[in-house]
Amino acid sequence: MDTRFTLNNGTTIPALGLGTWQSSPGEVKNAVAHALKVGYKHIDCAFCYQNEDEVGEGLKEAFAAGVKREDIFITTKLWCTFHSRVEENLNMSLKSLGLDYVDLYLMHWPVPMNPHGNHPLFPKLPDGSRDLVKDWNYVDTYKQMEKLLSTGKVKAIGVANHSRPYLENLVSKVDVVPAVNQIENHPYLPQEEVVDFCHSKGIHVTAYSPFGSTGGPLMQEEGVQNIAQKHAVSAGTVLLSYNVARGNSVLPKSVTPSRIEENKNIIKLDQSEVDELNEIHKKKGITRYVYPPFGVSPNTFAFLEPTR
């Protein structure tokens, strides 16, 4: 629970963070306040989750109860319709969260979307496809993020949902190597190639959707259940411990106080158990699990292959 990983800017990130995606209004304030009360040190937020105001209320309650800002780690993310307006989007998140700075600011996807489309967050073209901006490059977005470091409003910058080609292109063109790549990661989608590449470049990996997201079958998976029984822990504990054993921080989402507490339980898994969990997706032939919000995997965005 108290494990931390060192980032390439010299700061540390707590191994365990509370996820807030799909945490509804009326629930997320209490979830954040409860998590911080029971010892979580890391909250994962995003502008596009549309609940940062209420996350901010949860933070306020925690601060009033004695939690110190400098003892916790807050992540938030730049949304796709703001790629050309990075600082503006950061300011909106800071205002909602009631903070002067975040510990980590991530580019949510390397996919710019039309800032003047038919929806402020998820614009679509008349044919129903996503309204993407094809003449704006995510490298330029990241260069705007680099400038934030001197403002004091972000302690570290990084990316999310970046495949290896996107990362290779990015690191060859920017001054600051991303501190983090936040990606979907669990035994159905271990993304070993991306994880290994990140580790080779000093980029920390944070695993999202560690339970395979809401409603997924991963908790019932036989290979996960077997290891849970062996250690007399829950399937959730195995899934969180799997990522920590691989050197990744991990973001379970819950709005249920008992589960928020249960998810603090991280155990030590040995390499053979990690290998066993890594085999599950191969046996099942799973290549992509949680569907991204763009209709196809970012890895297959041929027209968005990094070119400059």
Ligand SMILES: NC(=O)c1ccc[n+]([C@@H]2O[C@H](COP(=O)([O-])OP(=O)(O)OC[C@H]3O[C@@H](n4cnc5c(N)ncnc54)[C@H](OP(=O)(O)O)[C@@H]3O)[C@@H](O)[C@H]2O)c1
């Ligand atoms: N960067 C990105 O693009 C991105 C994408 C997706 C997610 N994320 C981040 O990662 C976080 C986690 O991912 P996620 O929300 O997709 O899903 P998840 O954490 O894999 O799963 C959440 C689901 O598991 C349930 N749950 C939580 N703890 C449990 C336990 N101990 N036993 C049984 N069920 C449990 C939750 O229910 P209750 O809430 O009802 O308890 C919820 O339905 C997000 O909230 C977000 O912060 C980032």
